[in-house]
Amino acid sequence: MIDLKQLRDDPQKFSERLNRRGSYNLQPILELDHQQRQLEVERSQLQARSNVIGKVMGERIRAGAHPQDPELKDLREEANQIKATLAELEPKSKELKANLENLLLTIPNLPSESTPTGKGEEDNVEVRRWGDEYIPQTVNLPHWELGEKQGILNFERSGKVAQSRFVTLIGAGAALERALIQFMLDQQIAAGYVEVIPPVLINTQSLTATGQLPKFAEESFQCKQDDLWLSPTAEVPVTNLYREEVLAASDLPIYHCAYTPCFRREAGSYGRDTRGLIRLHQFNKVELVKLVHPQTSEQEHQMLVQNAEAILQGLKLPYRVIELCTGDLGFAAAKCYDLEVWLPSAGKYREISSCSNFDDFQARRGSIRFKEAGQKGTQFVHTLNGSGLAVGRTMAAVLENYQQADGTVRLPEALQPYLGREIL
């Protein structure tokens, strides 16, 4: 959530920053805010008088006054008047507040100063490339053909069990998936992340806090009977572990890694990536989540990206780092780097990790605060997260980049100990 106070104090500057993303009309928010505050002044003055009356009557009665005394009767009548007026004001005030809140929830985060300005994908900036020398020189089978040929991936039967865009991993395929997960977790735990296995059914409040709701409801699977949703990413449950908490400054930074299945409806992606492991309704991911002191969040973000890169480097998979421009930035993000792995079947780099800094946007929506010892008041933490990595896409990259002329796959050295073999 954006900071209403900041918006109010300097609407001009605020909308300039926001409009680097696209065009947003903040006028209705400012107007509602103004009305709401006026009403609030009126309401609180009446309430103050009512409180005084209550206090006075209490004192009199305890001092032995009779409730039927004329003086008390007058007070009681005045209080009843006030109560009637308040009863008219309150529904209005509630409605204003709700409308304001609903509007605020649809405004995306401000891009950070350093985020490049641009309209869309084409304006993203390549930051660096790694591992050109590992790009295969020969033309190989796409991973889904290879996987089906080897009998380690099965899409057809998965469609029977669920729908299209689901996969079943079989034999060495399942083992490879587990090995990748284990490898990723081992690396991230060594890098200082504390592993968690969170719920993957999550409530509406949690999705609202991290920014998936209310705007992107059609992206998630919902269990309507229970107000629960299937987690689209571990970002949601892990960040929400700390929702509505006041942490001690000394608790920060908090680093978590989490392996979870992720579920996405992929509404509106008909016809895109219809084959293979690239775009599924259910996939596995190892996620990195950080809650940090605002002063450190920029460095923490750089480190987070490096932690994700370390997995690709460990697997010797060629990749590049892209910084997203303002137009391509996710709803809640202030700054974001994507890691894109080389995918021979596509002849291009494909996203395999997205590492975002949300500043205090999610923390404000979820009320995740911290307190500096000895200081008054609280501050919002900064939240960050990134994939470390998307497991299915990593498997696709391994199968394609490590394919040999005879149709076998020579496993990356880092994975060999996990699988107890060199060739797949």
Add this chain to the structure above:
RNA sequence: GGAGAGGUGGCAGAGUGGUCGAAUGCACUCGACUUGAAAUCGAGAGAAUCGAAAGAUUCCGGGGGUUCGAAUCCCCCCCUCUCCGCCA
């Protein structure tokens, strides 16, 4: 699913209609004592909103109600715990 108990400040835990934003303990801050620390003693200190400030309002799981006045009484919902049932 059935029966019972409970949800109070960062944490623990009192409080059953009026001066309760709330005792007490822990943790926290400042001061004294000490070479320093610990221990001890004294003082301070909840959060949010509006306000330049003084101050005002709100907050005792959530929502409604009774009352001049609700943490406290009534209704609904959610959550946690215990027992029973079922189940991996």
